[in-house]
C-alpha cells in the first residue's frame with residue numbers, strides 16, 4: 081500500500097487516544113482567539129500564522145514555559161467549556177471513538193477558576209461530545225510536577241472532592257529533571273485507594289530509573305512516554321512480563337528534543353523487546369501533528385502495512401481503561417473496518 085493509501089486507511093480507522101493533554105490540544109484558531117482577548121498582556125501571538133514559530137521549542141523546559149503561557153489564557157469556566165468541546169470535536173473528526181484526556185485542574189484553579197466550575201465545564205463538554213459525536217471521553221487529572229507537592233495535594237483534593245463522572249485516572253506531568261517521582265507516592269496511594277488508575281509520565285526526558293520509580297513508588301499501570309526504558313534491558317523485560325504499556329508519542333519526543341532525530345526514536349526497539357505500546361499525539365497542535373499523523377509516523381518506524389496499523393489501533397483499545405463494553409464495540413468496529421478497507 082502506498083503511503084497516501086496508508087494515510088487514507090489511518091484517517092478512516094476507528095481509534096482510541098490514551099495520551100493527549102487538554103490545553104495542549106487547543107487548535108491554533110482557539111489559541112489565537114484567546115490570545116487576542118489578552119493582547120498586550122500575553123506573549124502568545126494572536127495571529128494563528130505566527131503560532132508555529134511560537135511553538136518551536138529549544139528543549140523540554142522551554143516547552144513547559146510555552147505550555148503554561150497558553151494555560152494562562154484560560155481564565156473562566158466558559159473558556160474551559162469551549163476548549164474541551166473543541167478538543168473533542170477535533171478527536172472525533174479523526175475517528176477517535178474513545179479518549180483519555182489529561183487535564184490539569186490545579187493550573188486553572190490556581191488562576192482563579194473554582195474547582196467545581198472547572199469540573200462542571202469539562203463534564204458538560206464530555207456529555208455533549210458523547211451525544212453529538214459518539215466520542216467517549218475520560219479524564220486523567222495530572223499533577224504538574226514543576227509546581228511541587230502543594231499542587232499534588234490540591235490535585236488529589238480536587239479529584240476526590242469533585243470526583244467528576246468522567247474521571248478515571250491520576251497522573252504526573254511536567255518536567256522530570258529535578259522532580260523525582262517517589263515524593264508523590266502518598267498522593268498516588270490515596271488516588272489508587274479511591275479507585276483511580278495510576279498513569280504517571282516517566283522516562284520522557286530522564287532515564288530508566290524514573291520509570292522504575294513510577295512503577296515501584298507510584299504503582300504505574302501505564303507509563304506516559306517511557307521511551308528511555310529502552311536503555312535498560314531488565315526494565316524492558318519487566319514491562320513486557322507485567323504488561324505495563326507505554327504511551328508513545330513520537331513527534332512530541334522530536335519537538336521537545338527528547339530525541340534528536342526520528343531515526344533514533346526507540347519505538348521499534350521497544351516493540352522488538354516485547355513491550356506493549358500505544359501510539360498517541362500528546363499536544364498535537366503544539367507539535368504540528370495529529371493522532372492520524374502519529375500513526376503514519378509509527379507505521380514508518382515499525383514498517384507496518386494496513387493490517388499492522390489496525391493492530392496498533394487495537395493495542396490502544398486494549399491498553400485503555402474503557403469499560404469492557406466500550407472495548408469490545410471498538411475492537412469489533414476496527415475489525416470490520418480493516419476487513420473492508422485493506
Ligand SMILES: O=c1[nH]cnc2c1ncn2[C@@H]1O[C@H](CO)[C@@H](O)[C@H]1O
Pocket residue numbers: 101104144147182183184187222223224225226253254255281284332362363
Ligand atoms: O509531554 C508532556 N510531558 C509532560 N507534561 C506535559 C506534556 N505535555 C503537556 N504537559 C503538561 O504540562 C503541564 C506542566 O506540567 C501539565 O499541565 C502537563 O499536563
